[in-house]
Amino acid sequence: MIISIxxxxxxxxxxxxxxxxxxxxxxxxxxxxxxxxxxNAHLFLxxxxxxxxxxxxxxxxVDEAKCSFCKKCSDLxxxxxxxxxxxxxxxxxxxxxxxxxxxxxCPEGAITETGRELGTINFxxxxxxxxxxxxxxxxxxxxxxxxxRVRAAADPDRITLIDAxxxxxxxxxxxxxxxxxVLLVTEPTPFGLHxxxxxxxxxxxxxxxxxxxxxxxxxxxxxxxxxxxNEGLPLLLTIPFDRRIAEAxxxxxxxxxxxxxxxxxxxxxxxRIERLVGRSKETPCANW
Amino acid sequence: MRELVIxxxxxxxxxxxxxxxxxxxxxxxxxCDADVDAADLHLxxxxxxxxxxxxxxxxxxxxxxxxxxxxxxxRALCRFDAISERFEVDxxxxxxxxxxxxxxxxxxxxxxxxxxxxxxxxxxxxGPMVHARLGIAEENSGKLVSLVRKEARQLAEERGFxxxxxxGxxxxxxxxxxxxxxxxxLVIVVEPTVSGLHDMERVLDLAAHFRVPGMVCxxxxxxxxxxxxAIERLAGKRNVALVGRIPFDPVxxxxxxxxKTLFEYGEATPTHRLVREIWANIIDSPSMNPLxxxxxxxxxx
Numbered sequence: 001m002i003i004s005i006x007x008x009x010x011x012x013x014x015x016x017x018x019x020x021x022x023x024x025x026x027x028x029x030x031x032x033x034x035x036x037x038x039x040n041a042h043l044f045l046x047x048x049x050x051x052x053x054x055x056x057x058x059x060x061x062v063d064e065a066k067c068s069f070c071k072k073c074s075d076l077x078x079x080x081x082x083x084x085x086x087x088x089x090x091x092x093x094x095x096x097x098x099x100x101x102x103x104x105x106c107p108e109g110a111i112t113e114t115g116r117e118l119g120t121i122n123f124x125x126x127x128x129x130x131x132x133x134x135x136x137x138x139x140x141x142x143x144x145x146x147x148x149r150v151r152a153a154a155d156p157d158r159i160t161l162i163d164a165x166x167x168x169x170x171x172x173x174x175x176x177x178x179x180x181x182v183l184l185v186t187e188p189t190p191f192g193l194h195x196x197x198x199x200x201x202x203x204x205x206x207x208x209x210x211x212x213x214x215x216x217x218x219x220x221x222x223x224x225x226x227x228x229x230n231e232g233l234p235l236l237l238t239i240p241f242d243r244r245i246a247e248a249x250x251x252x253x254x255x256x257x258x259x260x261x262x263x264x265x266x267x268x269x270x271x272r273i274e275r276l277v278g279r280s281k282e283t284p285c286a287n288w
Numbered sequence: 289m290r291e292l293v294i295x296x297x298x299x300x301x302x303x304x305x306x307x308x309x310x311x312x313x314x315x316x317x318x319x320c321d322a323d324v325d326a327a328d329l330h331l332x333x334x335x336x337x338x339x340x341x342x343x344x345x346x347x348x349x350x351x352x353x354x355x356x357x358x359x360x361x362x363r364a365l366c367r368f369d370a371i372s373e374r375f376e377v378d379x380x381x382x383x384x385x386x387x388x389x390x391x392x393x394x395x396x397x398x399x400x401x402x403x404x405x406x407x408x409x410x411x412x413x414x415g416p417m418v419h420a421r422l423g424i425a426e427e428n429s430g431k432l433v434s435l436v437r438k439e440a441r442q443l444a445e446e447r448g449f450x451x452x453x454x455x456g457x458x459x460x461x462x463x464x465x466x467x468x469x470x471x472x473x474l475v476i477v478v479e480p481t482v483s484g485l486h487d488m489e490r491v492l493d494l495a496a497h498f499r500v501p502g503m504v505c506x507x508x509x510x511x512x513x514x515x516x517x518a519i520e521r522l523a524g525k526r527n528v529a530l531v532g533r534i535p536f537d538p539v540x541x542x543x544x545x546x547x548k549t550l551f552e553y554g555e556a557t558p559t560h561r562l563v564r565e566i567w568a569n570i571i572d573s574p575s576m577n578p579l580x581x582x583x584x585x586x587x588x589x
Contacts, residue, residue: 011301100387168424173425250484250515
């Protein structure tokens with residue numbers, strides 16, 4: 001089972017929920033931190049990292065000795081990653097989406113592939129909990145290919161928890177696509193509600209069942225709760241604003257470690273998710 | 289023309305609430321919301337839309353079943369696993385590379401240009417605003433960010449505004465790179481948590497990479513005063529000016545619920561005074577007053 005934890009708005013508590021859930025469920029789970037631009041889960045789960053892999057994406061390498069400067073490659077490339085200027089071929093590797101079209105179209109066989117570093121993937125564990133995170137190279141623009149690589153490394157025999165990036169565009173989609181359940185985390189403020197609505201649209205587009213966690217549930221207003229009820233989005237957990245939780249978070253301490261009474265809440269959260277996933281298997285997308 | 293971009297690395301540290309507060313203090317400025325993926329500034333600005341324009345991204349493949357012979361060439365060549373066994377294109381997986389279009393032996397693949405979102409030119413009580421909405425699950429957020437910044441700049445030049453105030457996106461990827469390139473200076477809003485510090489370090493690396501000067505403002509500093517000091521030490525080491533500390537204050541949430549900026553909500557509290565001082569520190573800073581040349585001494589190490 002794959003559970004993706006997403007939010008729309010940043011800073012609503014995705015990582016808090018993902019790490020607390022992982023800690024509560026223990027050896028059954030593997031946590032994937034797919035917020036590769038700003039991965040934070042390791043700061044709270046504190047896994048020991050066993051190995052780190054560099055991840056590259058293929059980009060063209062042009063052998064100008066073989067090139068006839070016919071411009072077929074630059075005409076084909078939709079991302080402007082190649083330009084033929086006189087008797088030179090310029091490759092703008094950072095614009096390349098690695099489709100391989102230029103290799104296929106080159107009549108001279110002058111193009112091979114080299115790598116552009118996307119970032120690194122770290123593998124480790126905390127006690128029996130599996131842990132993988134991706135870390136985008138600073139200056140690299142494209143996070144979805146790295147997110148896909150992190151997901152491809154997941155252990156299929158465990159429950160996969162995905163800590164997704166904020167927003168609703170391609171990186172978030174890469175972190176939610178193919179999940180069995182999306183757990184949306186928000187705060188009951190106008191910003192939280194607005195971005196939750198966008199996230200719900202994304203989840204509906206993908207046709208994945210979802211549920212809601214409202215964090216800092218007593219700040220802001222009631223509009224989020226009314227929206228969830230209207231939308232048929234099940235409210236699975238509320239976490240009040242508690243300065244002890246905020247301070248524990250600031251030090252990198254898990255809520256469930258600092259305040260053990262929260263463990264039962266996360267056990268129940270998981271039970272509710274399992275029931276909703278089971279129900280959606282019988283009638284697809286029962287809650288939409 | 290100066291452009292101040294407010295970013296954070298980590299989301300939810302208070303970028304938009306602070307941008308809105310600064311908008312109320314700034315004179316003669318254009319507002320620009322460069323967080324096109326989950327834009328929120330309009331919730332405080334209630335912009336009156338003057339012009340709406342479609343944002344067109346690249347194309348996406350669509351196989352015409354009447355022409356398709358099922359030869360499988362497209363499926364074999366697609367590196368994004370976007371074409372099903374029944375030769376249907378999954379628009380979510382399609383990268384828009386067009387390889388299937390170019391190599392289909394019977395020209396059965398269309399490549400219609402996608403409407404990826406829209407952008408708006410609006411009026412607010414604090415001056416003109418350029419903002420956008422990227423479609424759900426769309427790509428090209430960096431292009432749309434570049435577009436709204438370009439439009440904001442053009443508007444400012446045409447109408448004689450000397451400052452652009454840009455609310456940036458979280459992270460360090462494509463939209464952030466598009467949001468900071470060529471900016472006069474950045475304000476990085478950091479919260480004093482292990483993740484705030486970690487994410488600030490990565491956003492500083494990015495700013496250093498693109499040679500943009502920056503300043504740091506610590507929000508909710510009293511949640512962890514030791515972490516606040518660690519953030520301020522790191523800022524010092526990296527040649528980043530400190531513009532101030534803001535305590536945890538529910539007034540920001542209350543103002544947000546009321547759809548107002550900090551300075552339109554409630555009484556003048558110590559937080560109001562602090563944010564006013566921070567704005568003065570920013571606008572008088574050497575990096576916002578670069579005398580027309582790029583001052584490499586001011587850039588982040």
